[in-house]
Amino acid sequence: MIKQAIIPLAGLGTRMLPLTKVLPKEMWPLGYKSILENILDECFDAGIEDVIFVISKNKHLIKQYFKKNKSLENIIKNKPDILKSLKYLNKISNKIRFVYQDKPRGLGHAVLCAERFIESKYFLLLLPDDIIKGKNCSKELSKINKKKNSSVVAIRKVKKKEVNRYGIIGIENNNDFKINYMVEKPSIKTSPSQYAIIGRYLLNKSIFKFLKKQKSGRLGEIQITDAMNLMLKDENFYGCRFRGKYLDCGTIEGYIKSFKEFNN
DSSP: OOOEEEEEOOOOOGGGTTGGGTSOGGGSEETTEEHHHHHHHHHHHTTOOEEEEEEOGGGHHHHHHTSOOHHHHHHTTTOHHHHHHHHHHHHHHTTEEEEEOSSOOOHHHHHHHTGGGOOSSEEEEEOTTEEEESSOHHHHHHHHHHHHOSEEEEEEEOOGGGGGGSEEEEEEETTTTEEEEEEESOOTTTOSOSEEEEEEEEEETTHHHHHTTOOOOGGGOOOHHHHHHHHHTTSOEEEEEOOSEEEEOSSHHHHHHHHHHHTO
Protein backbone atom coordinates (compact mmCIF):
# COMPACT_ATOMS: atom_id res chain seq x y z
CA MET A 1 0.00 0.00 0.00
CA ILE A 2 1.18 3.54 -0.80
CA LYS A 3 2.03 5.35 2.44
CA GLN A 4 3.42 8.75 1.40
CA ALA A 5 1.99 11.74 -0.46
CA ILE A 6 3.18 15.15 -1.63
CA ILE A 7 0.79 18.09 -1.85
CA PRO A 8 2.30 21.21 -3.51
CA LEU A 9 0.93 24.39 -1.94
CA ALA A 10 3.54 27.06 -2.76
CA GLY A 11 1.75 28.56 -5.79
CA LEU A 12 0.87 32.24 -5.78
CA GLY A 13 -2.81 31.73 -6.60
CA THR A 14 -2.64 34.49 -9.21
CA ARG A 15 -5.86 33.41 -10.92
CA MET A 16 -7.71 34.04 -7.65
CA LEU A 17 -6.28 37.48 -6.85
CA PRO A 18 -6.99 39.68 -4.99
CA LEU A 19 -8.78 37.15 -2.76
CA THR A 20 -5.60 35.09 -2.28
CA LYS A 21 -3.54 38.05 -1.05
CA VAL A 22 -4.43 37.11 2.55
CA LEU A 23 -6.04 33.65 2.57
CA PRO A 24 -4.45 30.85 0.49
CA LYS A 25 -7.00 29.32 -1.88
CA GLU A 26 -6.34 25.88 -0.39
CA MET A 27 -7.93 27.11 2.84
CA TRP A 28 -11.15 28.31 1.18
CA PRO A 29 -14.26 26.42 2.34
CA LEU A 30 -15.68 23.53 0.35
CA GLY A 31 -18.65 22.13 2.23
CA TYR A 32 -17.87 22.01 5.94
CA LYS A 33 -14.13 21.74 5.37
CA SER A 34 -11.42 23.56 3.49
CA ILE A 35 -10.28 22.50 0.01
CA LEU A 36 -7.07 21.17 1.57
CA GLU A 37 -8.89 19.12 4.21
CA ASN A 38 -10.97 17.47 1.49
CA ILE A 39 -7.72 16.47 -0.22
CA LEU A 40 -6.37 15.12 3.09
CA ASP A 41 -9.53 13.08 3.60
CA GLU A 42 -8.86 11.40 0.27
CA CYS A 43 -5.25 10.71 1.29
CA PHE A 44 -6.02 9.20 4.68
CA ASP A 45 -8.92 7.14 3.32
CA ALA A 46 -6.46 5.70 0.77
CA GLY A 47 -4.08 4.61 3.55
CA ILE A 48 -1.58 7.48 3.42
CA GLU A 49 0.35 7.88 6.68
CA ASP A 50 2.86 10.60 5.79
CA VAL A 51 1.93 13.81 3.92
CA ILE A 52 4.48 16.39 2.79
CA PHE A 53 3.17 19.91 2.24
CA VAL A 54 5.37 21.99 -0.06
CA ILE A 55 4.70 25.58 0.97
CA SER A 56 6.21 29.04 0.55
CA LYS A 57 6.93 31.57 3.27
CA ASN A 58 3.79 33.42 2.16
CA LYS A 59 1.70 30.37 3.06
CA HIS A 60 2.50 30.39 6.79
CA LEU A 61 -1.25 30.41 7.52
CA ILE A 62 -1.44 26.80 6.35
CA LYS A 63 1.18 25.77 8.88
CA GLN A 64 -0.58 27.81 11.57
CA TYR A 65 -3.91 26.14 10.78
CA PHE A 66 -2.56 22.71 11.65
CA LYS A 67 -0.69 23.89 14.73
CA LYS A 68 -2.17 23.00 18.13
CA ASN A 69 -3.80 25.96 19.92
CA LYS A 70 -4.32 25.03 23.56
CA SER A 71 -5.71 28.42 24.61
CA LEU A 72 -8.38 28.25 21.90
CA GLU A 73 -9.29 24.72 22.95
CA ASN A 74 -9.79 25.94 26.52
CA ILE A 75 -12.10 28.72 25.34
CA ILE A 76 -14.41 26.33 23.48
CA LYS A 77 -14.11 23.35 25.86
CA ASN A 78 -17.86 23.51 26.55
CA LYS A 79 -18.65 23.23 22.84
CA PRO A 80 -17.91 19.56 22.14
CA ASP A 81 -18.63 19.58 18.40
CA ILE A 82 -16.21 22.43 17.73
CA LEU A 83 -13.63 21.03 20.13
CA LYS A 84 -13.82 17.69 18.34
CA SER A 85 -12.90 19.39 15.05
CA LEU A 86 -9.87 21.07 16.62
CA LYS A 87 -8.69 17.84 18.21
CA TYR A 88 -9.02 16.11 14.85
CA LEU A 89 -6.69 18.70 13.34
CA ASN A 90 -4.24 18.01 16.17
CA LYS A 91 -4.39 14.31 15.35
CA ILE A 92 -3.77 14.59 11.63
CA SER A 93 -1.05 17.20 12.13
CA ASN A 94 1.15 14.33 13.33
CA LYS A 95 0.99 12.94 9.80
CA ILE A 96 1.99 16.20 8.12
CA ARG A 97 5.45 17.55 7.40
CA PHE A 98 6.39 20.87 5.81
CA VAL A 99 9.06 21.73 3.28
CA TYR A 100 9.63 25.14 1.69
CA GLN A 101 9.81 26.07 -1.98
CA ASP A 102 11.40 29.52 -1.95
CA LYS A 103 10.48 30.48 -5.50
CA PRO A 104 7.58 29.33 -7.73
CA ARG A 105 9.66 27.28 -10.17
CA GLY A 106 6.99 24.87 -11.34
CA LEU A 107 5.44 21.60 -10.25
CA GLY A 108 8.56 19.59 -11.02
CA HIS A 109 10.66 21.76 -8.72
CA ALA A 110 8.02 21.53 -5.96
CA VAL A 111 8.23 17.73 -6.10
CA LEU A 112 12.03 17.90 -5.98
CA CYS A 113 11.82 19.97 -2.79
CA ALA A 114 10.20 17.00 -1.03
CA GLU A 115 12.68 14.37 -2.26
CA ARG A 116 14.52 13.96 1.04
CA PHE A 117 11.31 12.87 2.78
CA ILE A 118 10.28 10.17 0.30
CA GLU A 119 11.35 6.74 1.49
CA SER A 120 9.03 4.32 -0.31
CA LYS A 121 9.34 3.19 -3.94
CA TYR A 122 6.08 4.88 -4.93
CA PHE A 123 4.33 7.99 -3.66
CA LEU A 124 1.19 9.99 -4.41
CA LEU A 125 1.19 13.52 -5.76
CA LEU A 126 -2.10 15.40 -5.33
CA LEU A 127 -2.84 18.86 -6.72
CA PRO A 128 -5.35 20.76 -4.55
CA ASP A 129 -6.91 22.58 -7.52
CA ASP A 130 -8.55 19.29 -8.52
CA ILE A 131 -11.26 17.71 -6.39
CA ILE A 132 -12.76 14.30 -7.20
CA LYS A 133 -16.12 13.92 -5.50
CA GLY A 134 -17.92 10.64 -4.90
CA LYS A 135 -15.03 8.19 -5.34
CA ASN A 136 -11.51 8.01 -3.95
CA CYS A 137 -9.27 8.61 -6.96
CA SER A 138 -6.09 7.86 -4.98
CA LYS A 139 -7.43 4.39 -4.15
CA GLU A 140 -8.13 3.76 -7.83
CA LEU A 141 -4.57 4.71 -8.77
CA SER A 142 -3.22 2.45 -6.03
CA LYS A 143 -5.17 -0.53 -7.38
CA ILE A 144 -3.65 -0.09 -10.84
CA ASN A 145 -0.20 0.38 -9.31
CA LYS A 146 -0.56 -2.87 -7.39
CA LYS A 147 -1.68 -4.72 -10.52
CA LYS A 148 0.83 -3.24 -12.96
CA ASN A 149 3.70 -2.34 -10.59
CA SER A 150 4.08 0.98 -12.38
CA SER A 151 3.43 4.70 -12.18
CA VAL A 152 -0.14 5.88 -12.84
CA VAL A 153 -1.81 9.21 -13.60
CA ALA A 154 -5.48 10.11 -13.39
CA ILE A 155 -7.02 10.99 -16.76
CA ARG A 156 -10.33 12.21 -18.10
CA LYS A 157 -11.60 12.68 -21.63
CA VAL A 158 -12.01 16.35 -22.55
CA LYS A 159 -13.51 18.10 -25.54
CA LYS A 160 -11.18 18.40 -28.51
CA LYS A 161 -11.23 22.20 -28.30
CA GLU A 162 -10.02 22.00 -24.67
CA VAL A 163 -6.86 19.91 -25.14
CA ASN A 164 -4.65 23.01 -25.21
CA ARG A 165 -5.51 23.63 -21.53
CA TYR A 166 -4.10 20.33 -20.23
CA GLY A 167 -1.28 17.84 -20.24
CA ILE A 168 -2.41 15.19 -22.74
CA ILE A 169 -1.38 11.54 -23.01
CA GLY A 170 -0.71 9.38 -26.03
CA ILE A 171 -2.04 5.82 -25.64
CA GLU A 172 -0.20 2.67 -26.69
CA ASN A 173 -3.00 0.34 -25.61
CA ASN A 174 -6.64 1.42 -25.46
CA ASN A 175 -7.62 -1.55 -23.29
CA ASP A 176 -5.53 -0.62 -20.24
CA PHE A 177 -4.48 2.95 -21.14
CA LYS A 178 -0.78 2.23 -21.35
CA ILE A 179 0.88 5.58 -22.06
CA ASN A 180 3.56 6.09 -24.69
CA TYR A 181 3.85 9.89 -24.67
CA MET A 182 2.77 13.00 -22.78
CA VAL A 183 2.65 16.56 -24.02
CA GLU A 184 1.87 19.76 -22.14
CA LYS A 185 -0.94 21.90 -23.63
CA PRO A 186 -0.73 20.74 -27.27
CA SER A 187 -2.56 22.39 -30.12
CA ILE A 188 -5.77 20.74 -31.33
CA LYS A 189 -3.97 19.50 -34.45
CA THR A 190 -0.98 17.98 -32.66
CA SER A 191 -2.73 16.51 -29.61
CA PRO A 192 -2.10 12.73 -29.35
CA SER A 193 -5.53 12.11 -27.79
CA GLN A 194 -8.35 13.77 -25.86
CA TYR A 195 -7.28 12.25 -22.54
CA ALA A 196 -6.13 14.94 -20.11
CA ILE A 197 -3.98 14.42 -17.02
CA ILE A 198 -5.81 15.47 -13.84
CA GLY A 199 -4.07 16.38 -10.58
CA ARG A 200 -3.52 12.87 -9.20
CA TYR A 201 -0.23 11.10 -9.84
CA LEU A 202 1.18 7.90 -8.37
CA LEU A 203 4.88 8.05 -9.17
CA ASN A 204 7.95 5.89 -8.87
CA LYS A 205 10.59 7.74 -6.86
CA SER A 206 12.82 7.38 -9.94
CA ILE A 207 11.07 10.60 -11.05
CA PHE A 208 13.57 12.51 -8.93
CA LYS A 209 16.59 11.56 -11.03
CA PHE A 210 14.76 12.66 -14.17
CA LEU A 211 13.63 15.93 -12.61
CA LYS A 212 17.25 16.71 -11.75
CA LYS A 213 18.11 16.40 -15.44
CA GLN A 214 15.48 18.93 -16.47
CA LYS A 215 16.54 22.40 -17.50
CA SER A 216 14.31 25.30 -16.53
CA GLY A 217 11.86 26.09 -19.29
CA ARG A 218 9.55 29.01 -19.90
CA LEU A 219 9.29 31.31 -16.88
CA GLY A 220 12.14 29.40 -15.21
CA GLU A 221 9.90 26.46 -14.34
CA ILE A 222 10.78 22.76 -14.18
CA GLN A 223 7.97 20.76 -15.78
CA ILE A 224 7.07 17.35 -14.41
CA THR A 225 5.63 16.27 -17.77
CA ASP A 226 9.12 16.39 -19.33
CA ALA A 227 10.50 14.19 -16.55
CA MET A 228 7.64 11.69 -16.94
CA ASN A 229 8.39 11.44 -20.68
CA LEU A 230 11.96 10.44 -19.80
CA MET A 231 10.60 7.84 -17.38
CA LEU A 232 8.54 6.33 -20.20
CA LYS A 233 11.75 5.29 -21.95
CA ASP A 234 12.72 3.10 -18.99
CA GLU A 235 9.47 1.95 -17.40
CA ASN A 236 5.74 1.49 -17.96
CA PHE A 237 3.21 4.21 -17.24
CA TYR A 238 -0.57 3.88 -17.15
CA GLY A 239 -3.58 6.15 -17.16
CA CYS A 240 -6.57 5.73 -14.85
CA ARG A 241 -10.01 6.85 -16.03
CA PHE A 242 -11.25 7.54 -12.55
CA ARG A 243 -14.83 7.36 -11.35
CA GLY A 244 -16.42 10.21 -9.43
CA LYS A 245 -17.14 13.79 -10.38
CA TYR A 246 -14.28 16.11 -11.30
CA LEU A 247 -14.37 19.61 -9.83
CA ASP A 248 -11.95 22.39 -10.79
CA CYS A 249 -11.04 24.73 -7.92
CA GLY A 250 -8.26 26.48 -9.82
CA THR A 251 -10.31 29.45 -11.02
CA ILE A 252 -12.93 31.69 -9.42
CA GLU A 253 -15.62 30.31 -11.73
CA GLY A 254 -14.59 26.72 -11.04
CA TYR A 255 -14.44 27.29 -7.30
CA ILE A 256 -17.96 28.79 -7.24
CA LYS A 257 -19.33 25.76 -9.12
CA SER A 258 -17.48 23.41 -6.76
CA PHE A 259 -18.77 25.28 -3.72
CA LYS A 260 -22.34 24.93 -4.97
CA GLU A 261 -21.79 21.21 -5.66
CA PHE A 262 -20.68 20.62 -2.07
CA ASN A 263 -23.48 22.68 -0.59
CA ASN A 264 -26.46 21.35 -2.57
